[in-house]
Amino acid sequence: MIIHTLDDTHVSWITLNRPEVMNAITPEQREELIHLMETASADANTRAVVLTATGRGFCTGADLRGGPPPEDRLPGDVSRVIKNGAQRLITAVLDCEKPVIAAVNGTAAGLGAHLAYACDLILAAESARFIEVFARRGLVPDGGGAYLLPRLIGPHRAKELMFFGDALTAADAHRLGLVNRVVPDGELEKTARTWAERLATGPTRSLALTKQLVNASLDSDRTTAFTAEATAQEINMTTSDATEGVTAFVERRTPDFTGR
Numbered sequence: 001m002i003i004h005t006l007d008d009t010h011v012s013w014i015t016l017n018r019p020e021v022m023n024a025i026t027p028e029q030r031e032e033l034i035h036l037m038e039t040a041s042a043d044a045n046t047r048a049v050v051l052t053a054t055g056r057g058f059c060t061g062a063d064l065r066g067g068p069p070p071e072d073r074l075p076g077d078v079s080r081v082i083k084n085g086a087q088r089l090i091t092a093v094l095d096c097e098k099p100v101i102a103a104v105n106g107t108a109a110g111l112g113a114h115l116a117y118a119c120d121l122i123l124a125a126e127s128a129r130f131i132e133v134f135a136r137r138g139l140v141p142d143g144g145g146a147y148l149l150p151r152l153i154g155p156h157r158a159k160e161l162m163f164f165g166d167a168l169t170a171a172d173a174h175r176l177g178l179v180n181r182v183v184p185d186g187e188l189e190k191t192a193r194t195w196a197e198r199l200a201t202g203p204t205r206s207l208a209l210t211k212q213l214v215n216a217s218l219d220s221d222r223t224t225a226f227t228a229e230a231t232a233q234e235i236n237m238t239t240s241d242a243t244e245g246v247t248a249f250v251e252r253r254t255p256d257f258t259g260r
Contacts, residue, residue, distance in 0.1 A: 019055025024063035041097035052103035059112025086143035103192035203241035204259035
C-alpha cells in the first residue's frame, strides 16, 4: 500500500506503507510509484516530493516472496524484467522534474537503497541502515546500483559495499557522502517537512533545470556540460520566477516565487 497526499504547501508526500514486510515493493506498487513521480513532474501544484515509509524499514527492495524464478525462463526474460521494472522506477525518480527528498526511516536494502540514492536529497534517521544485499543472495546489483554508487562515493568504496553486503549505519553513510544529514528518529518527518517546504517556495523550473544539469554532468565532457548549462539558463530566463528573482534583487527584497 502507498499513501499519497498533496498538502497545502505544494509538497507531495509519498509513503510506503507495508511495515509488516519492511516495505518490500510489489510490481503494482512499483508502477504506482512511477505514476506518482510522473504526475509530480506534470502537476504545476506540486513543487517538491518527499518519499518515506512507515515502520522499521524504508524499503527492503523488490518483494520476492513469490519464490525462486521459474525454471522455464528463456534468455532475455530476466533482462526484460529488470529494464521494465526496477530500472524504470529509478529512472522515474532521477527524471522527476521536482526535487525529491528521501526521508529514510529505517532499513534501505537492495533496490530500496538504490531508490533512496536516486533521490536528490537524502535525510536518514539515526536508526536507518543501507545494505547492498545482492551478493548475499548470489545476485548482481540491479535497479541502477552499479551506476549510482560509484558516482556517489567512487568505485572502490562502491565495490566494498557491493562485494561484502555489510550493513552501513546512517552515520557511516553520512561519512561516505551517501546521505545529506542524519537526524534523530523523532525529528525525521519534521526535518523532511522543513526542507520540502523550503524547496516548494523556490523557483521550481530553475530547480528542475539545475537537477537535469547536475545529473547529466556526471556523464558529460566539459564542452557538452557547458553547452547544456548555457542552454538551461536561456530556457530559465523565460520563466516568471527568473524575472521575479532578478527584480527582487534589484529592489532589495525577498523574491516571491510561484513555480512558473
